[in-house]
Amino acid sequence: MTAATPDLGQQVAVVTGGTGGMGQVIAAGLAQAGAHVIVIARDPARADALRTLIGASAASRLEVIAADLSRRADVVAATQLIVNRHQQIHILVNNAGAHFPGHRVSVDGVEMHVALDYLAAYGLMTRLDTPLRRGRARIVNVASDTLNDTRQVTIAGRPRPADLDLTEADSLADVNPATGFVPFQAYARAKLMTVTAGYALARTLAADGVTVNALHPGIVATGIIDDLVPAPLRPFRTLIRRSLLTPAQGAATALRLATDPSLAGVTGRYFNRDLETTTPAVSHDPGTQRRLCELSEHHFAGPRR
Numbered sequence: 001m002t003a004a005t006p007d008l009g010q011q012v013a014v015v016t017g018g019t020g021g022m023g024q025v026i027a028a029g030l031a032q033a034g035a036h037v038i039v040i041a042r043d044p045a046r047a048d049a050l051r052t053l054i055g056a057s058a059a060s061r062l063e064v065i066a067a068d069l070s071r072r073a074d075v076v077a078a079t080q081l082i083v084n085r086h087q088q089i090h091i092l093v094n095n096a097g098a099h100f101p102g103h104r105v106s107v108d109g110v111e112m113h114v115a116l117d118y119l120a121a122y123g124l125m126t127r128l129d130t131p132l133r134r135g136r137a138r139i140v141n142v143a144s145d146t147l148n149d150t151r152q153v154t155i156a157g158r159p160r161p162a163d164l165d166l167t168e169a170d171s172l173a174d175v176n177p178a179t180g181f182v183p184f185q186a187y188a189r190a191k192l193m194t195v196t197a198g199y200a201l202a203r204t205l206a207a208d209g210v211t212v213n214a215l216h217p218g219i220v221a222t223g224i225i226d227d228l229v230p231a232p233l234r235p236f237r238t239l240i241r242r243s244l245l246t247p248a249q250g251a252a253t254a255l256r257l258a259t260d261p262s263l264a265g266v267t268g269r270y271f272n273r274d275l276e277t278t279t280p281a282v283s284h285d286p287g288t289q290r291r292l293c294e295l296s297e298h299h300f301a302g303p304r305r
């Protein structure tokens with residue numbers, strides 16, 4: 001955190017993916033600034049490294065909740081636990097994410113990028129509605145600029161933005177199907193879904209002072225990078241990692257959006273690191289936003305009986 005970071009004493013923050021590269025730095029930064037930090041982690045034992053990073057005194061403000069965020073039941077249970085324990089939430093950082101190199105389906109029948117990189121964030125933003133509104137929270141969604149360009153190697157040519165067409169979708173199980181599956185595009189589409197739903201929720205939450213913004217952190221040397229490096233470049237992985245941002249540099253944008261006083265009230269925006277920028281037109285389309293939120297609500301309503 002920077003010298004300008006406000007005192008976050010009395011604030012409650014929820015961070016997903018707090019056991020990973022950037023998430024650790026985000027969770028530690030918020031705790032060291034005085035916040036009570038709830039980390040949702042699929043393997044709570046991995047939070048031990050986070051405790052060490054935070055330091056003994058701030059670690060007493062760390063609360064770890066176990067959940068596999070690709071599972072609907074776990075998202076529902078974790079959010080219910082938080083609602084039962086906390087009246088207000090002031091910061092929510094949806095940071096957990098992964099890139100899956102092949103087509104995989106979650107226990108709920110949804111493609112894994114949709115389940116983890118989108119639905120976990122949607123579930124937290126909506127299932128924590130009451131404490132988020134009470135805390136006039138800042139919601140920060142860690143997306144990826146792959147949504148603006150799905151090319152893995154960008155030496156020449158024009159950007160190819162991610163697409164999202166829900167006109168034929170009866171449920172989110174229809175998104176990122178096995179036929180024609182391209183992992184990088186599927187990851188980018190899930191991030192585009194997070195930004196798209198975020199724009200819609202930014203509008204509905206604005207009346208209660210809740211803000212929703214999304215970001216690309218830069219290309220950062222974390223666990224996810226090993227999956228994202230294209231096969232021909234894998235022999236140069238160590239060299240590539242050295243040229244990337246550190247997790248602390250990558251985490252800076254999320255921490256800024258979560259805490260910078262100059263960004264109070266700023267909502268419905270997308271930042272590529274420090275630069276506020278645009279996302280594909282479909283993410284601003286009211287029909288797509290509405291259908292996405294409907295399908296997401298159906299997902300959390302559970303299987304039809």
Ligand SMILES: NC(=O)c1ccc[n+]([C@@H]2O[C@H](COP(=O)([O-])OP(=O)(O)OC[C@H]3O[C@@H](n4cnc5c(N)ncnc54)[C@H](OP(=O)(O)O)[C@@H]3O)[C@@H](O)[C@H]2O)c1
Pocket residue numbers: 016017018019020021022023040041042043046067068069070094095096097098116142143144145216217218219220221222223224225
């Ligand atoms: N690194 C980059 O260049 C880059 C660029 C653009 C966007 N991003 C985004 O930045 C965010 C943070 O990623 P990172 O780069 O810090 O990667 P990372 O080190 O791989 O961290 C990912 C985090 O997500 C957690 N996670 C994965 N699957 C989960 C599940 N099923 N349930 C709960 N938690 C789960 C991981 O938990 P475990 O510790 O248990 O594995 C880990 O804490 C992601 O959303 C990623 O898409 C990264």
